[in-house]
Amino acid sequence: NGGIALELVYEVEGCEVIWAVKDKAVGNTFFDAGAAQFLIPSLEAAKPQEAALCKRPRYTTEEPGGVQTFTADRNSHKHGGWTNPGSALGPDWHQGIVLRGAEQVCDRPSLGHLGFPVSSVGSWPVYIHLTNRKTFGCDVIVSAIGVVPNTHPFLPGNSFALAEDGGLQVNDHMLTSEPDVYAAGDVCTACWEPSPLWHQMRLWTQARQMGCYAARCMAAGVLSKAVELDFCFELFSHQTRFFNYKVVLLGKFNAQGLGSDHELLVRCTKGREYVKVVLSGGRMVGAVLIGETDLEETFENLILNQMDLTPYGEELLNPNIDIEDYFD
Structure with a gap:
């Protein structure tokens, strides 16, 4: 689902x-x-x-001596082991x-x-x-039942610390419990104290963000330089397309971890857009945007700024108000 x-x-x-x-x-x-x-x-x-067809770049990595070449692009697939690694599914x-x-x-x-x-x-x-x-x-059954960390190839002969969900524990530099071993994407579990507006969700966007940040951390480690936690971990964000609608998810978009201490504002125009805002203590902490709403940048700023929106009430989603200009 x-x-x-x-x-x-x-x-x-x-x-x-x-x-x-x-x-x-x-x-x-x-x-x-x-x-x-x-x-x-x-x-x-x-x-x-x-x-129009959207293609991602093709990457080629050669082992020392050019013994074996691995490729990873949008058309490659995994066939077991390391013989033909491929990229995760994107939009x-x-x-x-x-x-x-x-x-x-x-x-x-x-x-x-x-x-x-x-x-x-x-x-x-x-x-x-x-x-x-x-x-x-x-004729065929497609079982789409979610993602679990595939850590088994890395466990024999090592002493990786595992999280409760089975992922490799990583700190805020994507470093595992094994020295000089980094992990990113679905295989790892973020074990640092997260931002109140971020949570781990095994999606291709987070895998890409973690991979880029892990590379920076590896380079900084080699050069003995300090590196701060990437800004992408301040706010959860994911953009994709479902049923040909643009879909943007921000922050605690489903009120994750908020219990009953939250308020929802919803605006829906059939066949055009669906907008849901999650407020906690009068401040925006999450949003779901479906359709061409043009609200993602404004809502992202409101979530990050934690501005008190209590005075605006339901007018926050009034379609007759250009909220993006109002809060610009």
């Missing part, structure tokens, strides 16, 4: 797709039920013309791939199985049994 599932059911065409979700709403990794209801009609709407992973069925059976997924996870899988090519006692015969 995360990003890959959301993208897959929207991009696949001409196939009968049955989307069985273990939760009561789609996309609950990122959204609340209100945002999910905003997105679902997009599955039945006509798709816009595809955007354009499906670009350049034909995701249309040859038989043109059906163009829209079925969403009639919310809240019923898979109970078992049988043979045929494959049968899938849900907890609501429904059974479906399928």
Whole structure:
């Protein structure tokens, strides 16, 4: 029910797709039920013309002596071990791939199985049994069930300290418990005292940020120079596209860790935008922006500045006020 599932059911065409979700709403990794209801009609709407192909740079690394060459680009894949490492999935992973069925059976997924996870899988090519006692015969099952740290290749012969979630513990310089060994991305767990507005979420954006920061820390260590925690760890931020909508998540966008001590402001225009703001003590601590809202920069500044917004109340999301100009 995360990003890959959301993208897959929207991009696949001409196939009968049955989307069985273990939760009561789609996309609950990122959204609340209100945002999910905003997105679902997009599955039945006509798709816009595809955007131009977006490619990332290709990187090549040679071992000493040029014995073996590893490449990592948007089209590479992992086939076990270190034989063919590849980059993590980004927002354009499906670009350049034909995701249309040859038989043109059906163009829209079925969403009639919310809240019923898979109970078992049988043979045929494959049968899938849900907890609501429904059974479906399928050609293929895509199991999109989240990310866990893959630390097993690194543990034998080492004494890495592991976090509760199984990730390699890293300090605020991305350094593990082993001397001169750094870790970044899904394999590690941030074990420093985080900013009140940041939390770890195993996404491609954070993996990229951690990787860049780890490289800086490694270089600083070699040169015996000090390096401060990167600014990207001050505020959680993630931008992607779901159902052809731009999606921006900021701070404690789902009120993570706030308990009941928070207030929500919501603005929704069907088929156009969904805006949710999380306030704590009158100050903005998180936001969900779906659509071309042009509010991400303004809200990012308001979250970082921790300005008291109590005097503005619900007018904060008044569509007739150009809030980005007001707080510029």
